[in-house]
Amino acid sequence: MLEQERNVGTQEEFAAHIRNGLCQGFGKKWINPKFFYDRTGSCLFDQICLQPEYYPTRIEIEILKRYSKDIISNLKCTSASMIEFGSGSSLKTGIILEQFFSQGIRVMYFPIDISNAALVSSVRRLSSEFKNLDIMGVSSEYLKGIRKICSFIDASSRTPKKKVMIFLGSSIGNFEPDKTRMFLKSIEQYMQTDTDDNLFISFDLEKDSHILELAYNDRAGITSKFNLNLLNRINNDLGGTFNVSNFTHYARYNKTNRRIEMFIVSRYDQKIHIRDLGQTISLKKNERIHTENSYKYSRQEINHLAKDSGLVVAKEYLDAKGWFDLVSLSKR
Numbered sequence: 001m002l003e004q005e006r007n008v009g010t011q012e013e014f015a016a017h018i019r020n021g022l023c024q025g026f027g028k029k030w031i032n033p034k035f036f037y038d039r040t041g042s043c044l045f046d047q048i049c050l051q052p053e054y055y056p057t058r059i060e061i062e063i064l065k066r067y068s069k070d071i072i073s074n075l076k077c078t079s080a081s082m083i084e085f086g087s088g089s090s091l092k093t094g095i096i097l098e099q100f101f102s103q104g105i106r107v108m109y110f111p112i113d114i115s116n117a118a119l120v121s122s123v124r125r126l127s128s129e130f131k132n133l134d135i136m137g138v139s140s141e142y143l144k145g146i147r148k149i150c151s152f153i154d155a156s157s158r159t160p161k162k163k164v165m166i167f168l169g170s171s172i173g174n175f176e177p178d179k180t181r182m183f184l185k186s187i188e189q190y191m192q193t194d195t196d197d198n199l200f201i202s203f204d205l206e207k208d209s210h211i212l213e214l215a216y217n218d219r220a221g222i223t224s225k226f227n228l229n230l231l232n233r234i235n236n237d238l239g240g241t242f243n244v245s246n247f248t249h250y251a252r253y254n255k256t257n258r259r260i261e262m263f264i265v266s267r268y269d270q271k272i273h274i275r276d277l278g279q280t281i282s283l284k285k286n287e288r289i290h291t292e293n294s295y296k297y298s299r300q301e302i303n304h305l306a307k308d309s310g311l312v313v314a315k316e317y318l319d320a321k322g323w324f325d326l327v328s329l330s331k332r
Contacts, residue, residue, distance in 0.1 A: 011237055015276055018234060022274075022281050022289070029283075031230050031264075033174055033292040034141075037115040038233050044226040049091075051218040055211070056170050057092075059324045060202055064095040067317045071328070072099040074315070075198065079106040079160035081153055085142045085167040087111030090122035092168055097130055108134040108159055112145035143186055150190050163190070163197040170204035170324070173259075173295040180295075184309035191311075191331040199311065199329040203297045207323055209253040212296065216251035216260050224249035227264055227291055239275030246270060250288070262292040302327055 014035060021030045037045070049057035080100070084093060090111060100107040109126070113119040116139040123137045136152070138145040146165075153159045165187065175183060191197040216223055227249045234240035251262045266283040273280045283289075297305075299316070302325065306313050310332050317326040 011276075014233075015238055018238060018274065019277050019279065023279060026284055026287055029287070030290040033262075034114055035230060035233065036226065036291075037113075037118065038229075038237075039115075039117040040232065041226060041229050042115045042118040044222060044229060046091075047222045048218065048226060051220055051222055053214040053218045054223075055215055055323065056202075056204055059319045059321075060168060060170075060326070061092055061095070063202075063317050063319055063324060063326050064092055067326070068095050068099045069103075071200070071317070072096070072103055072105065074328075075105070075162075075164060076196075077105060077160075077162050080162045080164045081108050081110060081149075081160045083110045083112065083146065083149055083163060083165045085112055085145075085165070086169065086171050087113045087119065087122055087137075090126055093122075093166075094126065094129060096166070097126070097133065101130065101132075106160065108136070110145075110149045111135070111137045112142055112149070113137070113139060114141065115139075142183070146187065146190055161192075162195040163192070165191075165197070165199045167199070167201045168326075170202050170294075172201055173204055173297070174292060175295075176293065177295065180305065181308055184305065184311065188310045188331060193331050197331065198314075200326060201329065202324060202326045203302055204294070205323055205325055206258060206296045206298055209255060211323075212253045212260055213251065216262060216294075217249075221249075223251070227251075227262060230264065230291060234274060238277060241273050257293075258296050260292075260294040260296075261290065262294075263288040263290055265289075297325075299325060 017032060017035065021032070048054050087093065097107065097109065111119060111122060119137045119139050123135050126133060127135060138148055153161060153163070172180060187199060191199065228244050228247060231242040231244050231247060235242050246267050248265045248267060250265050251260055254261050266285060266287045269285050271280050271282050303313055306329055311329040312332050313327055314330045315328040318324065
């Protein structure tokens with residue numbers, strides 16, 4: 001079953017955000033990356049994951065295939081509620097679910113995603129692939145979703161009490177550092193020691209900047225289309241007049257802040273009217289609209305982050321190159 005609710009993807013909230021983000025002075029314009037994921041954006045991201053330069057998906061699948069048996073065995077349970085943040089198409093989720101079933105562990109799956117379209121698609125696919133899987137999808141922001149799911153688990157006598165929470169795709173890197181700590185501290189409050197709840201998060205580790213920049217500037221130009229689709233969304237949802245050909249995609253690695261920074265860049269001096277906002281946006285030639293940060297971590301930083309959030313790193317699962325780290329966290 002799929003539970004829908006009004007979420008940050010609604011037109012009203014999108015309009016409020018665009019008004020706040022684009023009605024700023026030169027060099028201060030921004031759009032939150034959570035708005036990438038309309039139907040078109042979600043499809044484009046799935047294509048990004050297939051590009052040879054975009055290593056995170058390929059390496060994460062390698063880690064899951066190699067270690068999923070060990071991951072599930074170490075849960076030491078007969079039933080579990082698996083909660084996934086930002087489930088997207090849930091392509092990697094199937095690797096984990098397969099291990100639950102092969103080890104005879106009853107599982108109920110709770111995907112949380114801001115994109116209702118992606119959620120509906122993944123729920124249908126997984127329901128077809130795993131005939132005995134109970135699914136309740138929640139279309140919302142993460143913290144609203146986990147609150148709703150935990151209330152459901154507490155109230156239901158048939159739902160497994162042990163929570164196995166997963167946050168794949170190194171999406172944690174899209175949070176600003178202070179927001180990351182706030183997020184982890186919030187999740188820690190929903191973890192119980194009596195059921196030995198687990199939290200698995202994948203982190204993209206620091207590496208050569210050339211490798212990082214290639215991952216966000218694929219030769220096929222899919223990431224460019226994904227980034228610029230934000231302008232199409234403004235046109236479609238808010239009556240904007242952006243000519244997408246008047247803008248370019250730009251992504252770079254900021255070594256000081258240890259993050260990939262992604263921008264939409266205006267090729268000319270131009271004015272764009274947005275009907276539903278009743279406002280006209282002015283952009284200078286080469287002015288940037290900041291659309292995403294993606295932080296890269298060291299293993300030491302991950303340990304500090306866990307400690308600051310009341311968690312402990314129980315185990316790490318790394319690929320052969322040491323580019324990616326799937327971390328198992330427990331409550332202290």
